[in-house]
Amino acid sequence: MVMVVDSADDPVKDAVSTISIPSVPKSLVSSEDEIRGKMVMFRSLTTQSLTSKALMKKTMKLSNKDIIGSGGYGTVYRLRIDDTTAFAVKRLNKGNTDRDHGFERELNAMGDIKHRNIVTLHGYYIAPQFNLLIYELMPNGSLDALLHGKSSKEKPLDWSSRCKIAVGAARGLSYLHHDCIPHIIHRDIKSSNILLDQNMEARVSDFGLATLMEPDQSHVTTIVAGTFGYLAPEYFDTGRATTKGDVYSFGVILLELLTGRRPTDESFIEGGKKLVTWVKEVVEEGREEHAIDGSLVCFPIEKVRKVFAIADKCLESDPLKRPTMAAVLKMLEQINQTNL
């Protein structure tokens, strides 16, 4: 049964259609699953020629061979529609109520967001046993894979690609912090959540942990979440997610781009040193060219120094001393524009 609904009838704005599926083949779901779900697709150029029914049919045929990867919340599949259209479908298991709330949050936050540096959510499917999120497919994978995966040895990212990724990710995050109403704190900024589109433009992804803030609130108090190595120190004490916590995580991303090393790399904590202390010392002692990723054969040292200095500011232990994402974006854009 296909029912086209007016967006006014649906809690999610711009939804073009919903579909109830009384039964689906086994592949994404186990045969015991009680299957009765609702699919909602958002209106866009990519989805306008697709019917929910056709999409649902293809979705239910997904199997292990289509898996792109998996994370803390579920498994991601590649869904090919035709030669020009493909989606990334994230299946979230309905393990507990927290995850259900996370899913609802993700939908509400993502549905309206359209930005060149944010991964678009095209739709979702809700069923009793599982939920699906239907995202734009990012053909060049994640920054994590580009920096630390197999291809990083064969074809390391060059300096200008790293700069472009830093600027794009900063623009996406700045948009969430400053231009979305209510403002959005990402809460899980890390290199596996920075994806690359066909032009190697960075897109911020994964709002599973995103928390919506009312414009007059400066923070929200929640249980500790996020990923070790990227979390701001104050988060461990207070459990408060703030935009400045995201700025800290972004500083870690900058360090990853500069050094090619994960934040949990032993060299950062050698002799009990913390990341913050490490970067401060590198900047103060002018050792940037020794700290830069060894696979970078050619880099403009003045620009490298400036990006290290920005990372240092983002990683300040006192959140009040950290710049906003809008300021970080401006600094990175200026470095990119100057011919040093």
Ligand SMILES: Nc1ncnc2c1ncn2[C@@H]1O[C@H](COP(=O)(O)OP(=O)(O)OP(=O)(O)O)[C@@H](O)[C@H]1O
């Ligand atoms: N829209 C997408 N296009 C292409 N690949 C994607 C997309 N979304 C996720 N992936 C890839 O799928 C894999 C799993 O992603 P997922 O977001 O589930 O986990 P994660 O980010 O690694 O960890 P976590 O769940 O803790 O955030 C990652 O390799 C990620 O790069």
